[in-house]
Amino acid sequence: MRKSTDSDLVERVLAGERLALARLLTHVENDTPVGREALERLFPFTGRAHLVGITGAPGTGKSSLANRLAMAYRKLDHREPPRVAVLAVDPTSPFSGGALLGDRLRMKDVTGDPGVFIRSMASRGAVGGLARTTAAMAQVLDAAGFEKVLIETVGAGQSEVEVARLAHTVIVVDAPGLGDDIQAIKAGILEIADILVVNKADLPGAENTFRNLRLMLDLTFPEEREGLWRPSLVRAVASTGEGIPEIIQAIEAHKDFLVKTGSWAKREEARLWGEFESLLQAALLARWRDQVGEEAYQQTLSQLTRRQISPWQAVKKLLERDSMISE
Amino acid sequence: MEERKIRVLIAKPGLDGHDRGAKIIAQALRDAGMEVIYTGLRQSPEMIAEAALQEDVDVVGLSILSGAHLALVPRIIELLRANGQEHVKVFVGGIIPEEDVPVLKAAGVTEVYGPGTSTREVAEAIRQAVLGEEVH
Incomplete structure (x- = not known):
C-alpha cells in the first residue's frame, strides 16, 4: 500500500526528510526486513x-x-x-x-x-x-x-x-x-x-x-x-x-x-557489545523455537498448566528435544 | 515480525474543553489492541498533522464538539496530504449535524460518529479501514 512512501528510506532519512524518518522508525520498531537492512546501512552514520x-x-x-x-x-x-x-x-x-x-x-x-x-x-x-x-x-x-x-x-x-x-x-x-x-x-x-x-x-x-x-x-x-x-x-x-x-x-x-x-568511548563499547549480545540471544531463541516446533512447545506448556511438570522440568524437556543443546 | 499494530492519533482540534469522549475512545481503542497516541485538548490543525507525521499513524481520530468541524477537518486532511500522508484514515466523533456528514466525507473523512456510538463499532471500523485496504 505504501510502496512509494517506503522507497529509498535510508537516503531520504539522511537527507533530512521527516516522513521517511517516521516510516523508517516504524519499520525498525516492527523489526521488518526493510528496517533491519536500513539499520545496517545507517550504522556508519x-x-x-x-x-x-x-x-x-x-x-x-x-x-x-x-x-x-x-x-x-x-x-x-x-x-x-x-x-x-x-x-x-x-x-x-x-x-x-x-x-x-x-x-x-x-x-x-x-x-x-x-x-x-x-x-x-x-x-x-x-x-x-x-x-x-x-x-x-x-x-x-x-x-x-x-x-x-x-x-x-x-x-x-x-x-x-x-x-x-x-x-x-x-x-x-x-x-x-x-x-x-x-x-x-x-x-x-x-x-x-x-x-x-x-x-x-x-x-x-x-x-x-x-x-x-x-x-x-x-x-x-x-x-x-x-x-x-x-x-x-x-x-x-x-x-x-x-x-x-x-x-x-x-x-x-x-x-x-x-x-x-574516556568513559564516553567505554560506554559506547559496552553498549554495542550489550546490543550484540541481546540480538544474539533473541536470534538463538528464535532459531531454537523454530527447531522445537509449535506443537511440542504448546504440549509442554499445557503440561505445565496442569502442573504435571514444573517450569524448570518444562525447560529441560524442551531443551532435551533439541539436538543442538543437550543437557 | 510481530503482528501488525494499528497506530491511532486521538486529537481534539479547536477550542472546546471537553475531552471525556476523546479519552473514552482512546481507552477503548487501546483495549482493542491498538497503540493510541493521545495529544489532548486545543490542538491546531498544524500540530495534529505534525504529530500524525512524526508518529507515522494509520488513523487520525478527531473529537469535535465546538461546531467548528467544517473549518478544522478539511484543513487537517489538506495538511496530512501535503505531508505525504494521504493513506491516513480520518475519523470524526462528536456533535456533527447530519447535513454536515456528507460534506466531511467528501472532504476525505472515512466515517463520522455521533453520541451513543458503541466503542466496539468504532474499533471494528478502524480495523476494517486499515487492514482491509492492505489485503487488497
Missing part, C-alpha cells in the same frame, strides 16, 4: 548523538521535563542550536496488547519546531523501562542528525535500569510525596543516576526529598575523587521551567566529563 535517558516513577514529570529540555536546547545561544529528538516509551497493556501513549500531551511546546522530532512508542511486552527496539530507534535518530536524543522510560519504578545501558547520561526524576528515604536508598534506580532532579520543587515536602537525596549522595560519594562522577542534584519545576538551565548545564558537564575521562 551513528555514534554521534548524545543519548540522555529520563527515568523515574510515574507522575514525577518526566514528559514535562523532556518538553522543557527540548525547548531549552532549541533556544540555546548558539548560531545553530542542537536538533533534539524525544523517544517516549509507555507501557503496553498485557491484556489487550494495546497501549495508550500519552507523553505527547506534555510536549506541546515543541511540536511546531522542525528541529525537534518526538516519537511515542509502546513497551510491547518488554520489561526494564524500554521497548526491545528503543536502542535501534535511537540509532536511527542519531544517524538522522539529531545531536540530542532524549529517551523517556515507562516509569514503572525501581527496576528500570535498561536505560543506563543505552544512554550516555541518565536523569532520574524524583518528586515530593512519593516515599520516604528508605525508598530512595533501596531503589536501584538511584544508582544509575548521573543527574538527580527533584521536580515539583514548589510543592510541600520538596525540601525533604531534596535533603534525603543529598544525604544519600553524601553517603555514597563522601569525597570528590578524580575520575569519579558525583551525580548532580537539581531542584526544578518543569511546569514553569524553573531549574531547567541548571539541568542543561549538568547534562553538558556530564558529557564533558565522559569525553575527558
Whole structure:
C-alpha cells in the first residue's frame, strides 16, 4: 500500500526528510526486513548523538521535563542550536496488547519546531523501562542528525535500569510525596543516576526529598575523587521551567566529563557489545523455537498448566528435544 | 515480525474543553489492541498533522464538539496530504449535524460518529479501514 512512501528510506532519512524518518522508525520498531537492512546501512552514520535517558516513577514529570529540555536546547545561544529528538516509551497493556501513549500531551511546546522530532512508542511486552527496539530507534535518530536524543522510560519504578545501558547520561526524576528515604536508598534506580532532579520543587515536602537525596549522595560519594562522577542534584519545576538551565548545564558537564575521562568511548563499547549480545540471544531463541516446533512447545506448556511438570522440568524437556543443546 | 499494530492519533482540534469522549475512545481503542497516541485538548490543525507525521499513524481520530468541524477537518486532511500522508484514515466523533456528514466525507473523512456510538463499532471500523485496504 505504501510502496512509494517506503522507497529509498535510508537516503531520504539522511537527507533530512521527516516522513521517511517516521516510516523508517516504524519499520525498525516492527523489526521488518526493510528496517533491519536500513539499520545496517545507517550504522556508519551513528555514534554521534548524545543519548540522555529520563527515568523515574510515574507522575514525577518526566514528559514535562523532556518538553522543557527540548525547548531549552532549541533556544540555546548558539548560531545553530542542537536538533533534539524525544523517544517516549509507555507501557503496553498485557491484556489487550494495546497501549495508550500519552507523553505527547506534555510536549506541546515543541511540536511546531522542525528541529525537534518526538516519537511515542509502546513497551510491547518488554520489561526494564524500554521497548526491545528503543536502542535501534535511537540509532536511527542519531544517524538522522539529531545531536540530542532524549529517551523517556515507562516509569514503572525501581527496576528500570535498561536505560543506563543505552544512554550516555541518565536523569532520574524524583518528586515530593512519593516515599520516604528508605525508598530512595533501596531503589536501584538511584544508582544509575548521573543527574538527580527533584521536580515539583514548589510543592510541600520538596525540601525533604531534596535533603534525603543529598544525604544519600553524601553517603555514597563522601569525597570528590578524580575520575569519579558525583551525580548532580537539581531542584526544578518543569511546569514553569524553573531549574531547567541548571539541568542543561549538568547534562553538558556530564558529557564533558565522559569525553575527558574516556568513559564516553567505554560506554559506547559496552553498549554495542550489550546490543550484540541481546540480538544474539533473541536470534538463538528464535532459531531454537523454530527447531522445537509449535506443537511440542504448546504440549509442554499445557503440561505445565496442569502442573504435571514444573517450569524448570518444562525447560529441560524442551531443551532435551533439541539436538543442538543437550543437557 | 510481530503482528501488525494499528497506530491511532486521538486529537481534539479547536477550542472546546471537553475531552471525556476523546479519552473514552482512546481507552477503548487501546483495549482493542491498538497503540493510541493521545495529544489532548486545543490542538491546531498544524500540530495534529505534525504529530500524525512524526508518529507515522494509520488513523487520525478527531473529537469535535465546538461546531467548528467544517473549518478544522478539511484543513487537517489538506495538511496530512501535503505531508505525504494521504493513506491516513480520518475519523470524526462528536456533535456533527447530519447535513454536515456528507460534506466531511467528501472532504476525505472515512466515517463520522455521533453520541451513543458503541466503542466496539468504532474499533471494528478502524480495523476494517486499515487492514482491509492492505489485503487488497
